[in-house]
Amino acid sequence: MYCGKNLKEQNIQSKIRLAVSKLRFTIFRQNTGFGWVGNARKVGRSTVIIDNARPFTAGLCVGSSDLIGFKAVTITPEMVGRKIAVFTAIEVKSKTGRLTEEQKTFLAAVNNAGGIGIVARSDESAIKGILQWITRMQS
Numbered sequence: 001m002y003c004g005k006n007l008k009e010q011n012i013q014s015k016i017r018l019a020v021s022k023l024r025f026t027i028f029r030q031n032t033g034f035g036w037v038g039n040a041r042k043v044g045r046s047t048v049i050i051d052n053a054r055p056f057t058a059g060l061c062v063g064s065s066d067l068i069g070f071k072a073v074t075i076t077p078e079m080v081g082r083k084i085a086v087f088t089a090i091e092v093k094s095k096t097g098r099l100t101e102e103q104k105t106f107l108a109a110v111n112n113a114g115g116i117g118i119v120a121r122s123d124e125s126a127i128k129g130i131l132q133w134i135t136r137m138q139s
Contacts, residue, residue: 008094012122013066016090019123023130025088027069032059063102065089071116071130073137087115090126097121 017027038053060068070085089110091103099107099119110117118129 009092009097012094013092015123016067016092016120016126019127020130023127025069025071027067027088027090030059030064030066030068032064061106063100063106065106066092089115089117091119093119093121095121
């Protein structure tokens with residue numbers, strides 16, 4: 001069950017995915033998590049024991065953004081007509097949500113490498129951040 005804050009962020013994510021797709025971005029929801037894998041056996045209605053358990057992590061890394069993807073762009077004179085994919089990371093936050101240090105580091109790494117790394121609190125702020133990146137690239 002999701003708490004209200006998470007549900008709100010999920011709604012924001014859905015709106016952002018739709019909005020950026022109209023700008024021809026390919027964006028995916030990127031989940032992270034931790035669990036256990038091994039030989040599971042059920043011992044009750046809601047109880048499972050995992051024999052030979054080992055830890056399992058999913059997702060890119062700690063701090064990686066909620067939405068990741070790319071934007072295909074055509075680059076200039078020496079490579080006219082060729083396209084490259086610009087990595088895109090969108091960290092979705094509610095109106096009051098705060099970035100962790102790991103999230104700040106991840107977004108900084110994306111931006112420093114020439115990608116698009118933004119924080120978005122709405123579909124409008126996601127589009128604004130992307131358009132700012134496009135404007136910087138054109139100047």
